[in-house]
Amino acid sequence: MTSTATAGAAAVSAPTSEAEAVAAVTQQPNATVLAGGTLLVPQHNLGHAEIERVVWLGRAGMSAIVRSNGSITVGAATPLAKCAGLPAPAGPCAARIGDNEVNAQATIGGNVCSPAPYGDMRGPLLALGAQLHWADADGKHTGGVTDFVAAGGSRPGVLLLDVAFAVPAAGSFVALRRHHTQSLCALAVSAVRGGDGAVAIAATGAAPDACRLHAAEAVLAGGGAIAEAAAAAAADADPYDDALASAAYRRRVLPVYVARALEQIGE
Amino acid sequence: MDLTVNSVARTVQSPPLASLLTVLREELDITSPKAGCESGSCGACTVLIDGEPRRSCLTAVCAVDGAEVTTVEGLGTPEDLSRVQQAFIHHYAAQCGFCTDGLVVAATAYVSAGGSADTAAISDALAGHYCRCTGYVKIIEAVAAVARGDEFDIAATASSANNTYVTIAGAGS
Ligand code: FES
Ligand code: FES
Numbered sequence: 001m002t003s004t005a006t007a008g009a010a011a012v013s014a015p016t017s018e019a020e021a022v023a024a025v026t027q028q029p030n031a032t033v034l035a036g037g038t039l040l041v042p043q044h045n046l047g048h049a050e051i052e053r054v055v056w057l058g059r060a061g062m063s064a065i066v067r068s069n070g071s072i073t074v075g076a077a078t079p080l081a082k083c084a085g086l087p088a089p090a091g092p093c094a095a096r097i098g099d100n101e102v103n104a105q106a107t108i109g110g111n112v113c114s115p116a117p118y119g120d121m122r123g124p125l126l127a128l129g130a131q132l133h134w135a136d137a138d139g140k141h142t143g144g145v146t147d148f149v150a151a152g153g154s155r156p157g158v159l160l161l162d163v164a165f166a167v168p169a170a171g172s173f174v175a176l177r178r179h180h181t182q183s184l185c186a187l188a189v190s191a192v193r194g195g196d197g198a199v200a201i202a203a204t205g206a207a208p209d210a211c212r213l214h215a216a217e218a219v220l221a222g223g224g225a226i227a228e229a230a231a232a233a234a235a236d237a238d239p240y241d242d243a244l245a246s247a248a249y250r251r252r253v254l255p256v257y258v259a260r261a262l263e264q265i266g267e
Numbered sequence: 268m269d270l271t272v273n274s275v276a277r278t279v280q281s282p283p284l285a286s287l288l289t290v291l292r293e294e295l296d297i298t299s300p301k302a303g304c305e306s307g308s309c310g311a312c313t314v315l316i317d318g319e320p321r322r323s324c325l326t327a328v329c330a331v332d333g334a335e336v337t338t339v340e341g342l343g344t345p346e347d348l349s350r351v352q353q354a355f356i357h358h359y360a361a362q363c364g365f366c367t368d369g370l371v372v373a374a375t376a377y378v379s380a381g382g383s384a385d386t387a388a389i390s391d392a393l394a395g396h397y398c399r400c401t402g403y404v405k406i407i408e409a410v411a412a413v414a415r416g417d418e419f420d421i422a423a424t425a426s427s428a429n430n431t432y433v434t435i436a437g438a439g440s
Contacts, residue, residue: 009282012329034284038325042306045286045324054284058330099395101322101373102307 010044010051014059018161021060022135025159031055032156035077035107038098039114055159062161063107070195073164076109083108089124089173089190089261090165096175097121098183108163112145113154115209117184117244122149122210124173126202127190130165134158149209168192172264174257176205176245186245187253189213191261199267201229205245206254207238216258226262230255268332272297273341283329288312290328291338299339299368303397310396313369314338320376339368342375351375351410353419358409362400370396374410384414 012034015021025031034040034056043049062077065086074083081104083094097120098106111121112132125132125145132148134141136158141151153160175188187205194200199220201213215235219228233254239247269278272295281290288305291297291314303311305324312324315337343349351374354360361367370393377392389410390403398406412419 010284012283012327014329014332034327034330036325037327037330038307038322041284041286041325041327044284045289046305051284054329056327056329098307099310100392101310101313101320101395102325104319105321105325 010054012054012056014056016059016061018060018062021055021057021062022159022161024055026135026137026157028053028055030156033057033109033113033159035110036079036105038102038106039110039118053156057107062109067167071164071166073162074108075162076112076160077107078109079104080106080108080111087167088171089127089192090121090171092173093120093124093175093188093190096177096183096185109160112148112163113160115154116205117186117242119210120185120188120204123188123202123204124171124190125163125165126210126212127192127200128165128168128171129192129194129200130163132163133161135161145210166195169195169197170265172261174261174264176253176257184244187250187257189254189257189261191258191265191267193265193267199262199265201233201258201261203233203237203254203258206233206250207236208240211236211238213237213258220262220267226259226267229262229267230259233258268328270328270331270333271335273337279328281328284327286324287314287316287326287328287331287336288323291323291336297338297340301365301368303365308397309366310369310373310393311366313372313396315372315376318376318379320373337372339371342371348421349375350413350419351378353421354409354413354417355406356421357419357424358405358412360401360405360409366396366398366400370398370406374406374413377410378413382410382414384411386411389414 013024015024030052032051032054034054044051057077062075064075066073080094080097084091122145131142170193172191176186190202192200201216204210213233213236215232216229219232239250241247279290281294291300300314300323301311303309307322307325313320314323317334343352351371389407
């Protein structure tokens with residue numbers, strides 16, 4: 001491991017393996033993870049984040065995409081641009097996050113760790129039923145996106161290692177693109193048909209955090225039509241106002257996008 | 268931290284989380300990368316890191332330890348402009364110039380990677396760069412001309428327009 005310490009500034013260590021990264025993040029107090037840095041660096045330099053100690057993942061590896069036996073594991077430090085080839089909804093979502101230069105530098109792990117209006121990948125990973133692996137002072141953990149967020153996954157002292165999911169039978173990603181919002185996403189719907197034929201639907205931007213649309217899924221499981229499933233989506237939504245869209249607009253667009261996402265997977 | 272900036276080895280003393288933009292402008296006095304938004308939105312700070320366009324305002328300097336950084340100062344000189352710089356002059360692709368350095372850098376990466384003269388492909392490649400003056404048409408024409416392999420007679424451009432064009436080559440601070 002190499003390290004740089006500068007008086008009056010954050011101390012930075014640069015682990016050269018995943019094991020070193022786990023040790024550096026979990027065994028030092030207040031260790032903040034720096035991956036692509038596209039959110040952390042401006043927050044720090046504009047004075048919005050006090051950072052004492054940084055573990056930079058640029059030399060730790062953790063950026064491989066491994067496919068085996070119908071499943072895919074993506075290292076947390078994998079740049080989003082490299083994730084663009086993943087199956088839908090993950091790939092199409094990764095491809096549209098940030099401008100080109102940002103997309104090439106930002107990582108899937110950093111995105112998953114960031115709340116709205118970032119965290120675009122949470123919806124696709126929820127729909128895919130992805131399992132996340134992370135480490136903290138208590139050891140290694142496995143769980144879904146919701147478990148990771150509930151465990152406070154983005155706080156100092158936690159290191160997301162990778163995300164893994166089964167290759168779906170079909171997947172789709174439908175997102176609202178609006179001029180003047182950069183690439184920040186006001187609303188996106190992900191739909192996945194698994195190997196067993198069951199359909200999972202998730203949304204980002206329909207509620208303050210990404211959520212599964214269980215009521216809509218239940219309509220489909222019961223043999224209901226797309227239009228009925230789309231109408232049921234509101235049951236799991238909690239639309240909100242922000243600079244990107246009003247709650248009323250989100251409420252209006254959600255069923256339209258649920259229907260489109262379902263049509264795209266051939267429901 | 269040691270980096271190579273425009274082919275010159277430099278050792279920098281800034282704190283490790285300082286942005287590359289700040290290090291270039293304040294410590295190394297290389298002022299072509301502009302601080303537009305300092306949050307990754309405008310593209311004015313774009314530089315090449317190991318040949319790839321990156322936002323210097325989003326890049327911690329510790330993350331480029333050992334890397335090669337190129338700014339407009341490393342692409343051409345007022346006497347010997349790069350082809351992208353010539354094209355920007357010939358096609359009047361710069362007005363106030365604030366976005367120009369980032370665009371020249373990104374366009375250089377685009378054409379070096381074999382980018383085509385297709386307008387949609389150029390728009391996609393440069394999508395993260397805001398220009399408040401030109402309306403983009405001239406910028407896209409300039410990049411397409413480079414991709415096509417056009418030759419530029421800069422002296423003729425200057426005399427026909429009676430223009431003091433060379434300022435964009437060196438870019439003010
Ligand atoms: S200053 Fe870096 S993108 Fe605007
Ligand atoms: S020339 Fe003025 S912002 Fe582009």
